[in-house]
Amino acid sequence: MSSNNTCANCSKEGTDVTNTCNKCKEVMYCNAACKKRHRHKHKKDCEEHLRLAAEHAAKVHDEKLFKQPRPQLDDCPICFIRMPSITKAQAYYSCCGKVICSGCIHAAMIRNGGRHGLCPFCRTTAPESREEFIKRYKKRMELNDAEAIRSMGRFHADGSHGYPQNYVKALELYHRAADLGHAVAYFNIGFSYQVGRGVESDTKKAIHYYELGAVKGDVNARFALGMLEGEEGSLDRALKHYMIAIEGGDKDSLQGIKQFYSDGYATKEVYTEALRSYQEYLDEIKSEQRDAAAAANADWKYY
DSSP: OOOOEEOTTTOOEETTOOEEOTTTOOOEESSHHHHHHHHHHHHHHHHHHHHHHHHHHHHHHHHHHTSOOOOSSOOOTTTOOOOOSOGGGEEEETTTTEEEEHHHHHHHHHHTTSSOOBOTTTOOBOOSSHHHHHHHHHHHHHTTOHHHHHHHHHHHHHTOTTOOOOHHHHHHHHHHHHHTTOHHHHHHHHHHHHHTSSSOOOHHHHHHHHHHHHHTTOHHHHHHHHHHHHHTTOHHHHHHHHHHHHHTTOHHHHHHHHHHHHTTSSOHHHHHHHHHHHHHHHHHHOOHHHHHHHHHOGGGOOO
8 A cells, every 4th residue: 555745845745746856865755846945945954965865975985895805716615725916926727717826837837847838726638829819718608707808898898819909899898807707807998998998087986996896806907997096186085095905905005095194194003004914815825836937037026
């Protein structure tokens, strides 16, 4: 059974009182004429409703934005140790769609006489040509593998692996990967908007996509937000972003807080907490295999 509504202007009651205020949606009228006659009287209350609604929306937004996310990547599927946030300390294998840490890759190379012969996870042989390399990526893309799609976007952005540089195509692929939940893809989109790659530069949209990436755990997106907030003078918000990014292993954010401390914008206690958080991250990602890999190849340095 429908409930009666009351017109804010003439006090008429009935189920036909359905004409709401176009702005605040908080009061109802029996018709457009009553709405127009009541507009001046309702203006102050309407503005207050809108202010409170905006404050609530901002609070809910920040609660979600500044909540510590889960790690962006799962543990390495071979050694089961937390994956480092530095991308060069890991590699994606299109044969099985797994991301493997540098330590396990290096260990597999040693078993194979120092060569990249087999996938450390599924033991598939490495592609022997660029065509085979791309074919495997396309096969993974057909399976909606978000990392394969984002990587293909990177190939187009870089003009690598036989593709001409095409930022528009790259952005299209980043969006496709982001729609599948890929955190780094959101960062790639945000960066594209920030610098104007494949799209007109738009800081507001850049922040929107950085926030989506940060909420999903991408430390680069989180650091970018900290930088942008700092540039706008919102140092408290910048500090919050940096602290969250540090727990995710972002060394640049640690340097940011160190600079805040040096400049007097952060307390000694805050800087000490940042150092502690970063050390906890290091304790989770360190392994002898990864140390050996970093010693053998500087590109595999993981912290």
